[in-house]
Amino acid sequence: MRIVKIKMFLIAAFAGAVMMSCQKDNLDPSSSADFNDVVLSAARYSVAEDSVTKKHCKGKLTELAEADIPAAVTAYIGTNYDGATLKFAGTDTQGNVVVGLTLADGTYKGLIFDSAGTFVKELSHYRKHAKLTEVAIADLPASVSAYVVANYTGAEMKRAGTNEAGEHFVMLSTAGAPVVLLFNADDTFNKVLEKTKGRGNKKFGHGHK
Template identity: 45%
Template sequence: MKKSLIIFFAFVSGLYLMSCNRDEVNTVEDDLTESVQLSAARIAASTDTVTKQKCKGKLTEVAAADLPASTKSYITANYAGAEIQFSGKDASGQFVVGLKLADGTHKGLLFNADGTFNKALEKYGRGAKLTKVEATALPASITGYITANYAGYEIKRAGKNDAGEYFVAVKKDDTVKVVKFSAAGAFVEETTPPAHPEGAKGKRSKKGK
C-alpha cells in the first residue's frame, strides 16, 4: 500500500512539473508573439498619415496607465473591450493611441494635449495587424540579412502586415529584437521590445489565478 502511494504521488508530481514546463514555454511564446505585435503597433502609430500631419516631432512612449483620464474614459466608452497596444506623446503634448479592438481589428486615435479626442488615424489598421509567417517562408533577402547582421540570433517569430511589410523577432540568449523589412525584403529598422510586454503580463497573471 505504501509503495502504491509513493508511485501515485510521484506520478502526480510529474504531471504537475510537466504542466509548469508547458506554462513556461507558452509564456515565452506569448512574449515573443506580443513583442512582434507591439513593435508593429508602435511603428504603425508613429508613421500613420495623421500622425505625420498633426503631430510635432518624434513620439515619446507613454504607459497606458499614465494617459489622461479623459482619454481613457473616451476609449472605454467608445471601444469597450479594446486593448491599448501603443500610446505615445509628441512634442506639443498630443497623444497617439493604438488599439486592438475586441473583434481583433485595429484602430489608431489622436487626442489633444488635454486628453480630448481629436480624430482617428487613417492607415493605422493596415500597419498594426499582422499575419503569421513561418520562418521557412520568409524571403531569402530577409533570412540572409539576419544571418549576416545578427550572428548567434535565431528567428523565433515573424509576421506580415496588410501592406506586405515583415516584422521578424530574433532571439539570442535573453535578448529579443524585432526587425522590420519592406514588402520587397529590404531592411527598414530594428526595435528592442520591453522585457515583458504588457499583454504578456496579463496572460501570465490570468494563468496564475
C-alpha cells in the same frame, strides 16, 4: 474480458495523448509572449508612421505608461470603444496623445488626441500596418533570412509576422536582448524597431475608466 482490455487500451491511449499534449504545450512557454512582443512593436511602428500622426504630432513619440494616459482619453475610449485593448500609447513634444487599440471584435484602431485629451481624429492607415499574420520562420523570404544571417551572427530568429502592407517583422534572440527587425514589402531591410515597454493589456470600457 476482451471488452475490459479494449477499455483499458482506450484509457491508456487517452492518457498518453494528454501527456503528449501537455509536453508539447510546455516545450516553449514563451512562444505566445514572443509573438505578442512582435505585435506590440508593429503597433508602435504603425502609430508613429501613420499619415495622421505625422500631420498632427510634433517630434518623436515618447511611450506613455498605461497609468499616465490622460483621464479624458481613457474616458473617451471606454465610452466609444468598450472592451478595446491598448497596444500602444505615446505623446509628442506638444502633449498630443496617440493610441493604438485592438477592438473587442478583433479589428484594429488608431486614435489621436490633443494635449487636453480631446479626440482629434482616427489614424488613416493604422490597421493596414498593425494587423499581423504570423509567418513561420521557414516561410520567410530568402532575402530576409539572408540579411539576418549576414548581419546578426549567432542570432536566432524566434517569431515573425507580416502586415497587410506586406512588411515583415522578425524577432531575433541575440546575446544582448530580443531585437525586432522591420523589412519593407520588397523584402529589403528597413530598420530596427524600438522595444515596446508596455504589455498592451489594459482594457477599456465600463468599470475600466
